[in-house]
Amino acid sequence: MTERTWIVFLLALLVWAFVFYGLDRAIMEGQGLPVGADLMPR
Amino acid sequence: MTPGPIRPAFRAGIVMASLVLVAAAATGLLPDPAAAAADQGMNAATAGAPHVARGDYPTIAGMSSRTTVWALAQMHLFLAAFVLAVPLFSLATEFMGKVTDDGRYDSMAHEFMKITMAAYSFTALAGGALALALFLFYPPLMGYLLRVFRGQVLIYALLFGLESVTLYIYYYSWKALRYGNRKWVHMSIGLLLNAVGLTLMFVANGWATFMMSPAGVDTTGAITGTVWEATRNPLWNPLNLHRFLANIAYGGAIVGAYAAYMFLAEKDPARRAHYDWMGYTSNFIAILGFLPLPFAGYWLMAEIYSYSQQMGITAMGGVLAWLFIIQAVLIGTIMLAANYYLWSGLMRTDRGRKYVPYVKYVGVVIIGGFLVWVTPHTLILTPSEVQVLGGTNHKLLGPLGIMPAKNTAVNLMLVFTFLSFQMFYRSSRIPTSRFAPAGNAIIYALYIVGCLNIVGAGIYGYITPTVYKVGASVPQVVSTLVIIVGSVIIDIFRLRGAETTTIHWGRMSPRSQYALFVLPVAFTWLMGLMGYIRSSLRTYWHVYTVMRDNSAEAYIPTIGQAGNVITLITLGFMAVMVFVFWLSRLGETRQAAPEPRPPARTATETAR
Structure with missing residues (x-):
């Protein structure tokens, strides 16, 4: 891969990580399961 | 017109007429609890479900009522799934042929339908036999179901008739309506056929799911709602979706086998090429239907739990749970076979060799996922084995037996099966756009992050309470879909x-x-296996919690017995399919014209 492609790859990793994190959070909260409260001691 | 086309239609008509007659006879002649209730001054609607004693179930020549009905119902379902699914993707293939103006698609769609035609009369025969067996062996149940669903049964019969008519018109008008605007007319007939076929399936699903999650009746079984309310019971839509997708996968798999049969039988290279292409397309259809199937199954199971926790626990926490391990073995087999076929397909292209080194990594994921899926949570052990192990759960393998591990495994298997498709697709294309290298990097990143997200959500399920464990499976499904859809879109641009x-x-x-x-x-x-599980969930109820099954066979059969019955039904169905394939090939076989005889010699010539 060229240098430019590597940069695109690293940027894409960041963007996809952001996308998936956002999706995960939205889906869990959409199910009434707020992320963060799940690990609190019961 | 040759007599061939008439016969299946005629047979289907006879079967349908018999069905209507049987339904009418059953409503009029069989001991109807509603009529008995009416005699006692009660309204038929307010009478509850009948309370039947063991003696109310007819026994005929020592036959096992349940096994007879089971075998016929399963056989009818296999055939019906096939003949309902094929017109769906046949229409899609025909549409593709029209849009791309490629006659090969049209020929393939026509060939898909040819196989369906041969199987259609068998479907009607199995359905007729099932109806007769139900009325013969379970008259009180059928009387009650007819009382709940009333005129819908006749609508079903009418729909069946309409399906037969549209199916025959769709198939036999293929060549008459092949070009120009006539093609659109033909596809409209196909659309009508599919609409009727799906409605037919939805109606039958309403009856099956009413027996699992009755609605529109009170706790005694007295009718309190409309037919629509009874049909639209809690499990109706989950089963509709599940069967719709499963039928497509099943239909694709069967026509794929037909293509393989023809490929192996053909000697002409051009014909072999055609059947190879047909096999590839059928496999693609099967996998396309199969990819979302686990999610539909998950929804169905979640709705079963939601309707009755007891029913859910019977399915996945009791004796039937072991069948889910067999299910995993079979799904793993499907995945491995489909992937093996795709990997073999790389030899069709000259650039396919380039992708061969990656196959082993895909193989590791598929086999690894398969092994995780078949790992049970609790093992069946002898007392000494329990002592050595320190419990029924293995400390390393035990955690792989719960749902977060299974969900992770199946999602990764689906993603990598899609990757096998993508490798073949790419092997016949050399990218020329400037975006290609960057697009490739974006797709790599998508796969890496998406798979990490699937694994991460699986691990998350281990460290959170159960409700989060279940909830975390949804992001896994969404991740799988984002990877598949996202990489297809990027590849289009690339x-x-x-x-x-x-x-x-x-x-x-x-x-x-x-x-x-x-x-x-x-x-x-x-x-067959999953049908047995679904039906067994009712345990000793005909209609769950409403009408008790008091027949001699009101128990869940052992896994061994069920396995034998399911295997026999499977063998029976495959025998029917081989016969159908053979018939289709026979239809194309032409006898060579006899050599012209030399003219008879005259008497004068003979004398010389």
Whole structure:
């Protein structure tokens, strides 16, 4: 891969990580399961 | 007109007429609890479900009522799933042929329908036999169901008639309505056929799911709602979706086996190329239907739990849970066979060799996922083994037996099966756009992050309470879909204007074709197995919690007995399919015209 492609790859990793994190959070909260409260001691 | 086309239609008509007669006879002649209640001054609607004693179930020549009905119902379902699914993707293929103006698609769609036609009369016969068996062996239940669903039964019969008519018109008008605007007329007939077929399935699903999650009746079974309310019971839509997708996967697998049969039988290279292409397309359809199937199954199971926790626990926490391990083996077999076929397909293109080194990594994921899926949580052990192990759960393998591990495994298997498709697709295209390297990097990143997200959500399920464990499966599904859809979209842009290389259809090993035979066998077995589980969930109820089953066979059969019955039904169905394939091939076989006889010699010539 060229240098430019590597940069695109690293940027894409960041963007996809952001996308998936956002999706995960939205889906869990959409199910009434707020992320963060799940690990609190019961 | 040859007599061939008339016969199946005529047979289906006879079966349908018999069905209507049986339904009418049953409503009029069989001991109807509603009529008995009416005699006692009660309204038929307010009478509850009948309370039947063991003596109310007829016994005929020592036959097992349940096994007879089970075998016929399963056989009818296999055939119906096939004949309902094929017109769906046949229409899609025909549409593709029209849009791309490629006659090969049209010929393939027509050939898909040819196989369906041969199977259609068998479907009607199995359905008629099932109806007769139900009325013979379970008259009180059928009387009650007819009382709940009333006129809908006749609507079903009418729909069946309409389906037969549209099916025959769709098939036999193919050549008459082939070009121009007539093609659109033909596809409209196909659309009508599919609409009727799906409605037919939805109606039958309403009856099956009413027996599991009754609605529109009170706790005694007295009718309190409309027919629509009884139909639209809690499990109706989950089963509708599940069967719709499963039918497509099943239909694809069966026509794939037909293509493999023809591929192996053909000697002409052009014909072999055609059947190779048909096999590839059928496999693609089967996998396309199969990819979302676990999610539909998950929804169905979640709704079962939601309707009755007891029913859910019977399915996945009791004796039936072991069948989910067999299910995992069969699904793993399907995945391995489908992937093996796709990997073999890389030999069709000259650039396919480039992708071969990656196959082993895909193989590791598929086999690894398969092994995780078949790992049970609790083992069946002897007391000494329990002592050595320190419990029934293995400390390393035990955690792989719960749902977060299974969900992770199945999602990764689906993603990597899609990757096998993508490798073949790419092997015949050389990208020329400037975006290609960057697009490739974006797709790599998508796969890496998406798979990490699937694994991460699986681990998250281990460290959170159960409700989060279940909830975390949804992001896993969404991740799988984002990877698949996202990489398809990026690839479209990446391969815009790409140079296409020749695909040598027909350049496939005979061994690869056997993978196409494995698919329908595993699918059939799987459907039989899961059908047995779904039906067993009612335990000793005809209609769950409403009408008790007091027959001698009101118990869940042992896994061994069920396995034997399911295997026999599967073998029976495959025998029917082989006969159908043979019939289709026979239809194309032409006898060579006899050599013209030399003119008879005259008496004068003979004398010389």
